[in-house]
Amino acid sequence: MSAPTQRITIKDVAAAAGVSKGAVSIAFNNKPGLSEPTRERIFAVARDLGWAPNSSARSLSTQRTDTIGLALCRPARLLGLEPFYMEFISGIESVLAQQSCSLLLRLVSSLDEEIDLQETWWRKRQIGGSILVDFHQDDPRIEPLKRLGIPAVAVGHPDLTGGIPSVWTDDASAVAEAVRYLAALGHRRIARVGGPSGLGHSAIREQAFLTTLRELDLEPSPQVSTGFAGEEGARATRSLLLLRDRPTAIVYDNDLMAVAGLGVAAEMGVAVPDELSLLAWDDSQLCRLTHPTLSAMSHDVHGFGAEVTRELFDVIAGRAVTPRRVATPSLTPRASTAAPRGPRA
Amino acid sequence: MSAPTQRITIKDVAAAAGVSKGAVSIAFNNKPGLSEPTRERIFAVARDLGWAPNSSARSLSTQRTDTIGLALCRPARLLGLEPFYMEFISGIESVLAQQSCSLLLRLVSSLDEEIDLQETWWRKRQIGGSILVDFHQDDPRIEPLKRLGIPAVAVGHPDLTGGIPSVWTDDASAVAEAVRYLAALGHRRIARVGGPSGLGHSAIREQAFLTTLRELDLEPSPQVSTGFAGEEGARATRSLLLLRDRPTAIVYDNDLMAVAGLGVAAEMGVAVPDELSLLAWDDSQLCRLTHPTLSAMSHDVHGFGAEVTRELFDVIAGRAVTPRRVATPSLTPRASTAAPRGPRA
């Protein structure tokens, strides 16, 4: 029977240091009003005793909490596959860690569930704010979350986020750049495989795609809206390649679908890039592992996550914020795009 | 100027329901001692007021917390790419959500940092327990965490976890099965691309690989220890394929490296599966997207995460636990493995 690990509290530290608990509190919050020797003595004692302030007690007292929430609403199998999220999360963490804050993560299966969750988190005061992703057009989260007054930052174009402070990338310009690049290579039939059109950024890209084609006087080409899963990307690619006038280039909405597209092309004996150019989105290492390597619209996802988090801290602190646009995804040409040369060129 | 959102507390609910705060507490904890009408009245009032018990106050009082910790120690870029973790996390969540608990996630860059983090989490009483992954041989986390008395469950073979309750898969048998399968197809030179040999499970697989080769009287074949990144897998594959007697089959330690290996084979003009068979580990959708599709040792990662979490709850509740072995990864043959037929067969 080992002695029961007696929980040590601020009182023990105070006693051991020969001061009041108030003094310990002052020391640990770096507030003025203590002499240097006393301060040091307190820290030394705390270190010896292995004490750190109980975070429940602290946040009960301060009415603040140092965790922020992130709810992801995509099927788990998919989440694992999309490099995007983990990298995004790591970006979040990078600034969270500086402030010794933590991330509360939850996977949900519907927006309604997410709304419930955010509300619960907030009501129970478990989070100080939230990061919202994957905005839909007329997103149902906007109204309830604003009503609750949860400090939140949204990832997405300001048009979509209904006044919730947002951080976004200029997808429209990026799509335009992608299409112009392919057109410059000589492609006339360019297709696009996008995410679900309910998703705001898919809609934006879809629109931008059409506009750019029109500007360039290219044929109105097929766009397929699908999920983000690789298999869906594969199916979409297959359907495009079976068209009578099949496209000579395809732009994908993420990297996973592009990898799948590459597989389909191989399976159907369509040479990449000679007969078909493929362009991925959200460049990740995955794009460099295939053969041929995948050209992509790359994007500093880590930095994106960091920026979002910084903005959230501003919101929580009550500082004024304006929508922040971060770097536009930029073209990284690799081996999967080239001038169309036709079969067996 | 909208009325400042007055925080409502248990006192307000009690007042509105015409009972004492004790009664509200009893109701919300489903404890006996209240009449059904009163109970319902309390719930109705709470719903109207949109109240949920403040979790800081609750855990301060109960000395319990309903979050568990997970620290991942791999470079962020890599984490995003490995489907394993997200799926593992989703498994954790699936049982956490049932108990309305949450997951505190943190990415760290070294084991020492993880130890610090776990210690801080525990000292501040931010977590009720922790899930530990990626055990090394003589893992430095074992001693400090046991000393602190953090309830923890480890992912890894009991031999590695130094008495910390663990959940594990029988990697040794799985490796044996993989090798036997390839041998049965007629392969004599089988290579392996593994994770860092410091990592416990890599070492176990490495050992099992050698043993099985010996049992089957196969040539002692090269094993390469590397990171888990795709690029490292690519490099390793390249070096294997440049050997004088190059292997006719390669077993990888994850799916990402196998995908990379496939790319390298294509790049070097080595036909898969005719000249080279590839076998992935931790089957994910990725394996079904390539061409040819990748054979893999598949593994219910989601269920693994769930089981680990269940065990952690047992540990936290003080229930006796024994190491739990979950299902052994099983062979899922696809198009990347076949009998060796030599070049241009």
Added chain:
DNA sequence: CCGAGTTGGTTAACCGGTCCAGTCCTCAGG
């Protein structure tokens, strides 16, 4: 030598729950 300021603390109320020790009421049994 006095009063104002400053330095370096202490004290106690409070944050919002939980939970134990009672209190009050009802009802069965003797």
Added chain:
DNA sequence: CCTGAGGACTGGACCGGTTAACCAACTCGG
């Protein structure tokens, strides 16, 4: 009619911090 048991509920101490208000002692200018 009294007693005892059990059910329904209240009161208040307590969890471990923070913080505003207060205080003692020590400068220092006039």
